[in-house]
Amino acid sequence: MSRVPIVAGNWKMHGSRAGGIRLAEGIRLGFADGIFPDLVLCPPSVYLDCLSETLRESNIGLAAQDLSEQESAGAFTGELHGSMLVDVGCRYVIVGHSERRLLFGESDGLVAHKFATAQACGLIPILCIGEKLEEREEGITKRVLARQLGAVIERCGADAMKEAVIAYEPVWAIGTGRTASPELAQETHAFLRSHLTAMDATLANSMRLLYGGSVKPDNAAALFSCPDVDGGLIGGASLNASDFLAIAAAYPDNK
Ligand code: PGA
DSSP states (O other): OOSOOEEEEEOOSOOOHHHHHHHHHHHHHHHTTTOSSEEEEEOOGGGHHHHHHHTTTSSOEEEESOOOOOSSOOSOTTOOOHHHHHHTTOSEEEESOHHHHHHSOOOHHHHHHHHHHHHHTTOEEEEEEOOOHHHHHTTOHHHHHHHHHHHHHHHHOGGGGGGOEEEEOOGGGTTTSOOOOHHHHHHHHHHHHHHHHHHOGGGTTTOEEEEESSOOTTTHHHHHTSTTOOEEEESGGGGSHHHHHHHHHTSOTTO
16 A cells, blocks of 8 residues: 555634634544544644644644745735744645635636645645536536646646645535545546656556545545545535544545
8 A cells, every 4th residue: 555545624714713622632532543544634724723732642634724825924914824834733735725716716827836835835735626517517527637737737847746635626516415426536536647647657656636525424435445536635524523533434444
């Protein structure tokens, strides 16, 4: 097994300081029983510092949900530099989540810039890509995914993917309760892996491809059993410790 699976919980803009500590504590205690995939929590940035304390004695990683593309700190009101995220204990950062792309107008170019800045700061980017419903219906899913990946590869090189995680999140499956079937997830992940392998053969066995979009305890096992699915990026279900742990525990330990 060369690809260590990851199950990451994206809390989005939810919770409170006390609730976040309770949730992280519940996950930490449950994880102590020994769950196979790497676990990563992505709370709102304002809680990263205190949760890094909560998770200090654990193997659970911490991720920010976004970062500034700026290469140096400076006069950028409201922004967070990657080095600040490292400073409060982050190992990962999500870049290009579809909500950032669609609600905040982040272009492929800006996402690529953020990816580059994240790596320059020593963070592992979790790069989100995914097609909208109309793009799937139009039959252009692969073209959209290749374009989103291409922007990052053009800026950073295929080699940069070795120190990154990709999350395939079909936009129509996020927060909708409508999950991609295991067949569709596998087909898309296989495409992504072969697309990357064509650029750099060594990526085939190192590239971690997560699936995201309405992953729940009752559908996680079927999705995680797909050969090219190396874990998940979990939104809604990560706000409940037992659901999140059940999803992580659904990862087959013989894969
Ligand atoms: P969801 O969100 O699990 O609530 O669909 C996934 C995500 O946005 O990362």
